[in-house]
Amino acid sequence: xxxxxxxxxxxxxxxxxxxxxxxxxxxxxxxxxxxxxxxxxxxxxxxxxxxxxxxxxxxxxxxxxxxxxxxxxxxxxxxxxxxxxxxxxxxxxxxxxxxxxxxxxxxxxxxxxxxxxxxxxxxxxxxxxxxxxxxxxxxxxxxxxxxxxxxxxxxxxxxxxxxxxxxxxxxxxxxxxxxxxxxxxxxxxxxxxxxxxxxxxxxxxxxxxxxxxxxxxxxxxxxxxxxxxxxxxxxxxxxxxxxxxxxxxxxxxxxxxxxxxxxxxxx
Amino acid sequence: xxxxxxxxxxxxxxxxxxxxxxxxxxxxxxxxxxxxxxxxxxxxxxxxxxxxxxxxxxxxxxxxxxxxxxxxxxxxxxxxxxxxxxxxxxxxxxxxxxxxxxxxxxxxxxxxxxxxxxxxxxxxxxxxxxxxxxxxxxxxxxxxxxxxxxxxxxxxxxxxxxxxxxxxxxxxxxxxxxxxxxxxxxxxxxxxxxxxxxxxxxxxxxxxxxxxxxxxxxxxxxxxxxxxxxxxxxxxxxxxxxxxxxxxxxxxxxxxxxxxxxxxxxxxxxxx
Numbered sequence: 001x002x003x004x005x006x007x008x009x010x011x012x013x014x015x016x017x018x019x020x021x022x023x024x025x026x027x028x029x030x031x032x033x034x035x036x037x038x039x040x041x042x043x044x045x046x047x048x049x050x051x052x053x054x055x056x057x058x059x060x061x062x063x064x065x066x067x068x069x070x071x072x073x074x075x076x077x078x079x080x081x082x083x084x085x086x087x088x089x090x091x092x093x094x095x096x097x098x099x100x101x102x103x104x105x106x107x108x109x110x111x112x113x114x115x116x117x118x119x120x121x122x123x124x125x126x127x128x129x130x131x132x133x134x135x136x137x138x139x140x141x142x143x144x145x146x147x148x149x150x151x152x153x154x155x156x157x158x159x160x161x162x163x164x165x166x167x168x169x170x171x172x173x174x175x176x177x178x179x180x181x182x183x184x185x186x187x188x189x190x191x192x193x194x195x196x197x198x199x200x201x202x203x204x205x206x207x208x209x210x211x212x213x214x215x216x217x218x219x220x221x222x223x224x225x226x227x228x229x230x231x232x233x234x235x236x237x238x239x240x241x242x243x244x245x246x247x248x249x250x251x252x253x254x255x256x257x258x259x260x261x262x263x264x265x266x267x
Numbered sequence: 268x269x270x271x272x273x274x275x276x277x278x279x280x281x282x283x284x285x286x287x288x289x290x291x292x293x294x295x296x297x298x299x300x301x302x303x304x305x306x307x308x309x310x311x312x313x314x315x316x317x318x319x320x321x322x323x324x325x326x327x328x329x330x331x332x333x334x335x336x337x338x339x340x341x342x343x344x345x346x347x348x349x350x351x352x353x354x355x356x357x358x359x360x361x362x363x364x365x366x367x368x369x370x371x372x373x374x375x376x377x378x379x380x381x382x383x384x385x386x387x388x389x390x391x392x393x394x395x396x397x398x399x400x401x402x403x404x405x406x407x408x409x410x411x412x413x414x415x416x417x418x419x420x421x422x423x424x425x426x427x428x429x430x431x432x433x434x435x436x437x438x439x440x441x442x443x444x445x446x447x448x449x450x451x452x453x454x455x456x457x458x459x460x461x462x463x464x465x466x467x468x469x470x471x472x473x474x475x476x477x478x479x480x481x482x483x484x485x486x487x488x489x490x491x492x493x494x495x496x497x498x499x500x501x502x503x504x505x506x507x508x509x510x511x512x513x514x515x516x517x518x519x520x521x522x523x524x525x526x527x528x529x530x531x532x533x534x535x536x537x538x539x
Contacts, residue, residue: 018379025375098362099360102362103356103424104379107379107380108348108381109379267323
């Protein structure tokens, strides 16, 4: 219900059901046009099958007990999630120019439910990447831990990571409002986020200044969680609890900011 | 839904000194409106007169800078969530999602507008039938003509039986036949559900044919308000066009920013 009147429970129920309607919308779109999911498979394939295989041969990066390919696999999944989610905001710019955002905003849907729904929708797209990376990893002989609990933690991590970057993207879209500027900023922040993380090399070999940055980078915690979850014998630097808490904290703060900014898109 | 108590006698949409400024520019200046329940009201004026800004404030999209507006007795500034429960809105742009089917467009918005889950599918199918779109319901909207998209959008915004339906330039870019189909829908909504219709247009003949009362906006001000016949009589002229000239001292020219014109062209192209 509304500002006053509705009970806390019906508010929460309304929030969740509206959020799921937004995800349903995304699922229906993907069903009609799944080609994007396939074209998105190219990049992780290159990273694993070319970059990974070559660096695995020359053994130049210290990765502890893991082979380089084992070390790299969770990094490639995290990177795919980052790339999909960070450009997700472009759809908001598009929907704004078409008037779709305005119609969302005029419906009695809590703004936070619209934003969280968008974040989960990016998670839905990202999960398709998980499937692709798992298949690729099996092809190149990476020993994946396929225990049900591991799969569940992996899914949760991917959803949280996607939520963080998609919401960040949404905030940028709300601020810049045009496609050109959005693409510029998206390109500008993606690679730094990627390189200032433990996705393709361990933090320990970075210069100190880069280490400091990578500790503040949510991607680092996503990779850390995936590394100890996906790979047989994989370890964590920070602990799974810390990883998920940091990602959850980032997601919450960003959703709150985006919930404030999103209505301005309709102006 | 019952109207809030004590507003029956007053209009269903009311504004007092409603004003919106953008960085010093006053887009809407102290508008006073009083829309009666069940009427078709048209806000007329050229691009850039402030029609869309007014609609955006009434639909809670844009907070007013000053003044007051209520819909069904609910204040748009203090109780926007409550206003959203009783209104429907069709923006100027063609806003149906082209990557979904017509049925899905209806279904998703029925759910967003709190139509119970079990009923949503049924109402969506029924609305498709009412619009003569049944056989196209499961095709992607991408394949629809402009007139079909508009009809779909109006149905989409009326699924939850709003008390007031806001239509921003509902016939822009449509051919005469499709325009008439939109007019028919508007009349039917009013007759069958008693829906109050608030629309904007820059077509004077459209306002004359469709609206019970019209308001004429010119450079952010409301310069005339009343029944088309009375406005014509008072000005001593035969057409609304002349009424417009009488009140503004000029013909309706297409002004507007580059952005608005771009948007209009984009809409026209999609209607192609």
